[in-house]
Amino acid sequence: MNTTVPQSAIGAPQSFAPWRERLFPQYEWTLLLVILLECAVFSFTGSNFLTLANAFEVTRLSVEIGLLALALTPVIITSGIDLSVGSMMGLAAVVLGGLWRDAHCPLPLAVGLTLLVGAAGGGLNAFLIARLKLPPLIVTLGTYSLFRGIAEGLTRGIENYFGFPPQFLFLGQGYLGGVVPPQLFLLLAAGLGYGLLLHRTAIGRSLYAIGLSAEGARYAGIPVGKRLGLVYVLAGLASSLAAVVYVAHLGQAKSDAGTGYELMAITAVVLGGTSIFGGRGTVPGTVLGLFAIVILQNGLRLSAQPAELAGILTGVLLIATISLDRFAAWRGRFQDVQRPVRLLMVRASSNLTGYCTFSKENEVKNSQVAVLSAVILVAALIVAGSNWLLVRSLQQQLIGNSNGDPAPATTTSRRKPVVAMMPKAKGDPYFISCRQGAEEAARELGVELLWDGPTDLDPAKQNEVVEAWITRGVDTIAVSVENQAAISTVLRKARQRGIRVLTWDADAERDARDFLINQATPQGIGYTLTDEAARILNNKGEFAIITASLSAANQNEWIKHIKARLAEKYPGLKLVAIQPSDGDRDRAFAETQTVLKVYPNVKLIMAIAAPAVPGAAEAVKQSGRSDVKVTGLSLPNMCKPYVHAGVIESIVLWNTIDLGYLTVYAAHALNTGELKRGDRELRAGRLGRIEVQDDEVRLGAPFIFNKSNIDRFDF
Structure with a gap:
């Protein structure tokens, strides 16, 4: 029988372990080195990285992921996995929105019922895994699809709940005492719990035992089923709590x-030293893993690096940290061989105590709990200090600006003015062509252009990028808004900090920005599309609209004017369906196929998102329906x-290139004071005089592009 006891066993051997191993039994100190390295690098490459305000932002962005990571730590320690926590967030968000808006439940009751839904979802996982003994990977992969599917079914994939009362939004957007964000205390409570x-x-000790050997734990009298059920129910509960914070932070509830x-969350847990094979892991390690990832993402944004780089570097960070962990563990075992006397004492102590190895190996000393508490308390102090400075700054601005307008952002002669410009989705060809014009204008004006945003239609990512730009202290922010209600709060925050704000292509709420750069009036776009549809259909027939997202403010405005034009001038035209494509060509293809089957009398598909037009055209082409035509808003080259x-x-x-070009010119003019309310025109480089109205x-x-002129354009 092998009587070797691991060095980390509890009892007498702990007194012989170095302080570093007692404080960080899973070599979490390697993560501290990684975090220090990140801070050192980003302090040189990122603007305003080493500031209290940015420390606050890092902590704030950690809450939702942090709640999930903490919940997954005991799950993975038991040698399990829960892939459904993100989908449960989507379902819980939809349930919360539906209970409040449609069922007219008071928000406290709606939140309570939402938490119960999360616990019930975790209970389903627990029943299938603990009672029926199905593999956790297969079970949670199934509930991953199940929960998301239910959420999309409840909302038809397009419903968006917003307009929550300020008292609820305070949880995600407000400050206690004007200083501390309330959601921080949820993370604090979850971490300590x-x-x-x-x-x-x-x-807790029994969970480690289950992770090392579930059968051995049963023989030791541990109720394995109940323990597994507990961790999965808690994971569901934490997911629904994260959903509540998410909705309060973003101001909207959607199925995605x-x-x-x-x-x-899984990356943070594994990065923190928790073994995917079970039996090993700590909460302090998970907290360190979480902050290593969030600091990396934050630092890249402040360094004006592509957001996609975060995924690559997170993978490198994970591999490097695990490699350091394995090397340190190997080195520790090698040193144990050099200390035979110590090992003999370890064995003797183990025989005297009579404990199984697993019951001692993973216990954490008071010093480790102190480290966890210190990490969270220091984060709270950082948040408090940064918000105190923010409040003082806002007070000074308000005193100096009695008219209520934000103070103009100042630029020094030592650096270029910084214009931060965000598309709805960076990979959309429409916005790629806009960027071409923006870069042209930036070169002419000698300004620094930051171009960043989500890779797909994601209001939450838009908020995160704007928050990073606020911390960086850019001069002007220009956003193509995906969700009006979701982003307006953070844009107001930017204006309060003295940053000029523009919207372009799609608008936010009017008090959240200074100017809108409008490609054309919504009425002009809607009327032109309707007139073109009437011409194609000879004023009579059915047609369907393929839009990008039913929450997109600009497209909803166009549709409103399309309907008004139909009622006013074209009674023979009938709009039979409006289907979302998420700005994706493949989904537009699928939605068009569905429309052609469900509405066989449709003779025209009007696609009002750039990728949707060729997607719809391909569906019509493959259907062989020569009697169906396509029109809409798109790029000539596509x-x-x-x-x-x-x-x-x-x-x-x-001209989308001109739209990007004009946006940068307007941003620069707004920053220098050349563009202000009441102006009637703006000089915009090669575009000449541009109309300004209000x-x-x-x-x-x-x-209108057609067969006779489309080859003259190359964008």
Whole structure:
């Protein structure tokens, strides 16, 4: 029988272990080195990285992922996994929105019922895993799809709940005493709770035993089923709590809430030293892993690096940290061989205590709980200090600006003015062409252009990027808004900090920005599209609209004017369906196929998102329906083959390169004071004089591209 006892066993051997091993039994100190390295690098490359305000921002962005990571720590320690936590966030968010808006439940009751739904979802996982003994990976992979599918079914994939009362939004957007964000205390409570559960209770020790050997734990009298059920129910409960924070922070509830969060949370847990094979891990390690990831993402944004780089570096960080961990463990075992006397004492102590190895190996000393508490308390102090400075700054601005307008952002002669410009989705060809014009204008004006945003339609990511720009202290922010209600709060915050704010292509709430750069009036776009549809259908027939997202403010405005034009001038035209495509060509293809099957009398598909037009055209082409035509808003280069093939009759658009160009010129003029309320025109480089009306800068009237002229354009 092998009587070797691991060095980390509890009892007498602990007194011989170095302080570093007693404080960080899973070599969490390697993560501290990684975090220090990140801070050192980003202090040189990132603007305003080593500031209290940015420390506050890092902590604030950690809450939702942190709640999931803490919940997954005991799950993975038991040699399990829960891939459904992100999907449960989406379901819980939808339930919360539906209970409040549709069922008219008071918000406290709606929140309570939402938490029960999360616990019930965790209970389903627990029943299948603990009672039926199904593999956790298979079970949670199934509930991953189940929960997200239910959420999408309840909302038809398009419903968006917003307009929550300020008292609720205070949880995610407000400050207690004007200083501390309330959601921080939720993370604090969860961290301390899980720390005590895992490291200071018999239940926690039994979870480590289950992770090392579930059968051995049963023979030792541990109720394995009940313990497994507990951790999965808690994971569901934590997911629903994270959903409540998410909705309060973003101001909206959608079925896609929490998408991808489960992978981030699992990465934080594994990065923190928890073994994916079970039996090893600590809450302090998870907290360090979480902050290593969030600091990395934050630092990259402040360094004006592509957001996609975060995924690459997170993977490198995970591999490097695990490699350091393995090397340190190997080195420790090698040193143990050199200390035979110590090992003999360890064995003797183990025989005297009669404990199984697993019951001692993973217990955490008081010093470790103290480290966890210190980490969270220091974070709270950082938040408090940064918000205190923020409050003082805002008070000074308000005193100096009695008219209520934000103070103009000042730029020094030592650096270029910084214009931060965000598309709805960086990979969309429409916005790629806009960037071309923006870069042209930036070169002419000698300004620094930051171009960043989500890779797909994600309001939460838009908020995160704007928060980073506020911390960086850019001069002007220009955003193409995906969700009006979701982003307006953070844009107001930017204005309060003295940053000028523009919206372009799609608008936020009017008090959240200074000017809108409008490619054309919504009425002009809607009327032009409707007139073109009437021409194609000879004033009679059915048509359907393929939009990007039913929550997109600009497209909803166009649709409103399309309907008004139909009622006013074209009674023979009938709009039979409006389907979302998420700005994705493949989904537009699928939605068009569905429309053609469900509505066989449709003779025209009007797609009002750039990728949706060629997607719809391909669906019509493959259907063989020569009697169906396509029109809409898109780029000439994307549509030329279908225009020449006769599938696309025409497209309506403006010069997207000019839109990006005008936005940067307007941002620079706003920052220098050349553009202000009451102006009637703006000089914009090669575009000449551009009309300004009230708080809108207008590019011009829409243009119709067809077979006779489309080859003259290359964008």
